[in-house]
Amino acid sequence: MKWKRNDLILIIAVLFTACVFYGLRIFLNRDGDGMVRVYRDKTLVASYSVTEDREELLSYDGHFNILVIRDGAAFIRDADCPDRLCVNQGKIYADGQSLICLPHRLTVMIQGGEEPVLDAVVQ
Amino acid sequence: MSRLHMDHQGKNSPISTVAGMGMLLAFALILSYVESLIPFSFGIPGIKLGLANLAVVVGLYLIGTKEAFLIDFTRILLAGFLFGNLYSILYSMAGGIGSFLVMAVCKRSNAFSVKGVSMAGGVSHNAAQLAVAALVVETGSVLYYFPALLIAGLLTGFLIGVIAEQVERRII
Structure with a gap:
């Protein structure tokens, strides 16, 4: 399997974005009680x-x-x-x-x- | 430049390009059919394996950008009428065209391997579909699924990329 350096950068960037949005979701939900x-x-x-x-x-x-x-x-x-x-x-x-x-x-x-x-x- | 179908002088023949596109389109439709048979659920609505994208990635590498776009467009329309409804065509179009543009740019930049291009496609496919879903139901609450869909796109894109890489290596 061939990898390029940018592939790894892409993976890390996407994982990072997912983490940011996940964190944002938790943060927004804290004071958003029903x-x-x-x-x-x-x-x-x-x-x-x-x-x-x-x-x-x-x-x-x-x-x-x-x-x-x-x-x-x-x-x-x-x-x-x-x-x-x-x-x-x-x-x-x-x-x-x-x-x-x-x-x-x-x-x-x-x-x-x-x-x-x-x-x-x-x- | 087509690498899939060259005549004995090593040149592209339009006829073999058309034949190759037809084969890949048929391949994509079969994959769509197989996918509609698998009761595949992650518990999150909208996550699919995106098997048909394999034909598009292979087309992108073996035939060319314009041709792969045609394959993508036609297979979404045909698969939508065969296995889905107008709404699923709408969603698939957004995802299909969005991911195709991203993949074409990634491929042209030469910065990514087949797996990288496919992963970028998977991620942008899900992002585009989510954007359409947010517009259709007119709420931002679907963004709730964004992190899960990002990671799902990465995983399915990786799987498709691994297969496409093997196909590309063996078919030439």
């Missing part, structure tokens, strides 16, 4: 860090949803909406996931943070 955003009628009403454990009572026109953030995940623990679909939606933790309570016009979304997990990739 946020739990609460929307009512599509307007943002509250925003919490996904890493801080908390419990919030979200009231709406005499009704309520109880939002719990624990161990980096968010879920609705209880609500007095008729279908309780929001409670049954379970925990969200990855970027773009959402909890929706239509009767109370409520949307809880994760923005940033963990990469969404793909179920499958179809070609």
